[in-house]
Amino acid sequence: MKKFAVFLCAILLVCAVLTGVASARGTIVEAAASFAEGNGKIARFVRIFIDEGGYRQVLRGLKNTMLIAVFGLAIGILFGTLIAAVRVMPRYKRLPRILNRICSVYVGFFRGTPIVVQLLLGYYVLLPALSLNYPALYVCIAVFGLNSSAYVSEIMRSGISSVDGGQMEAGRALGLPYSTAMLRIVIPQAVKNILPTLGNEFISLIKETSVVSFVGTLDIYVAFNAIGTNSYEFMVPYLAMALIYILLVAAATALVKLMERRLARSDRSVSSH
Numbered sequence: 394m395k396k397f398a399v400f401l402c403a404i405l406l407v408c409a410v411l412t413g414v415a416s417a418r419g420t421i422v423e424a425a426a427s428f429a430e431g432n433g434k435i436a437r438f439v440r441i442f443i444d445e446g447g448y449r450q451v452l453r454g455l456k457n458t459m460l461i462a463v464f465g466l467a468i469g470i471l472f473g474t475l476i477a478a479v480r481v482m483p484r485y486k487r488l489p490r491i492l493n494r495i496c497s498v499y500v501g502f503f504r505g506t507p508i509v510v511q512l513l514l515g516y517y518v519l520l521p522a523l524s525l526n527y528p529a530l531y532v533c534i535a536v537f538g539l540n541s542s543a544y545v546s547e548i549m550r551s552g553i554s555s556v557d558g559g560q561m562e563a564g565r566a567l568g569l570p571y572s573t574a575m576l577r578i579v580i581p582q583a584v585k586n587i588l589p590t591l592g593n594e595f596i597s598l599i600k601e602t603s604v605v606s607f608v609g610t611l612d613i614y615v616a617f618n619a620i621g622t623n624s625y626e627f628m629v630p631y632l633a634m635a636l637i638y639i640l641l642v643a644a645a646t647a648l649v650k651l652m653e654r655r656l657a658r659s660d661r662s663v664s665s666h
Contacts, residue, residue, distance in 0.1 A: 438620065438629040447620045454616035455637070461533050461605065461612075462598040468538025469594070473545025476500065478575055480546065481553050496546070503543035509604050511536050516608040529610045537598060548590050552583030585656055592649030596642050613637060 441447045476496045482489045503511065515536045516529060556579050564574030584591075603614040617634040621627035 434626050434629050437624040437626055438633070441620050441624050445623075447616070447623075450611070450616040450619060451613065454611050454613045457530055457605070457610060458599065458602045458612045460530070461537050461602045462595060464534045465537030465541050465598050466591075466595050468535070469541025469545040470591070472539070472542035474549050474580060476542060476546035477549035477553060478580075480550055482571070500543045500546055503540050508537070508540055508601055509607055511540055512604065512608050529605070529608045532608060533602075533605045533610050537601070541594060541598060544594060545591070548587050548594065549583060552587035553579055555586050556582045588653055588656065589649060592645065596645050599641050599645065600638065
């Protein structure tokens with residue numbers, strides 16, 4: 394009886410080992426199948442991206458993305474600075490009060506509506522109403538620039554407010570007009586204070602360009618979405634798209650930090666003299 398019990402325990406132990414081996418084998422097979430499937434997805438992406446020329450579309454989309462972001466920020470800084478100067482202008486005369494109200498409505502509209510709505514209104518409503526026919530890329534640059542100017546105006550206004558009021562008074566005491574003192578004395582100091590925030594605005598513009606497909610403009614999203622449509626697989630293209638956006642934002646951040654260090658170095662050299 395004792396021998397039979399030992400024999401039975403040995404059989405059970407062998408069965409347990411065999412079951413474990415079979416389970417581990419199934420897990421290994423599943424992992425290998427998953428790895429092979431992942432390799433297949435990557436292979437399809439590489440085939441469409443390189444062999445079928447998908448990278449050309451991505452490069453065109455990248456160029457459009459950077460054009461919209463760079464020129465949009467430039468327009469935003471230009472108009473935003475003008476709006477900020479109007480909004481901090483003394484209002485003891487009628488004209489500054491009227492201009493301030495117009496600027497308040499402008500800022501309220503562009504900050505209160507989504508960028509997609511502004512694109513749709515600009516391309517499908519305003520252009521036909523004015524009987525104009527411009528490429529969608531130009532419309533995107535203009536709309537992103539006007540949208541950015543609303544935000545930059547508030548950024549610039551806070552930067553101007555951070556500058557000591559004695560700077561403007563000193564300029565006026567030297568006989569400079571208000572506009573000249575603002576442009577040559579106050580605004581350069583304000584830009585140093587708001588440079589990191591302007592960098593954040595540029596990063597926001599880069600990421601917001603992903604909505605320009607609503608008006609038919611080719612950008613990074615449209616390019617990678619087309620690759621996913623052709624390969625019937627979107628995981629790898631979307632991961633590659635996310636990586637490109639991360640690299641663009643990292644490059645913009647590094648550029649802003651470099652400009653900050655140079656401005657700080659120039660300030661130290663001026664103070665030492």
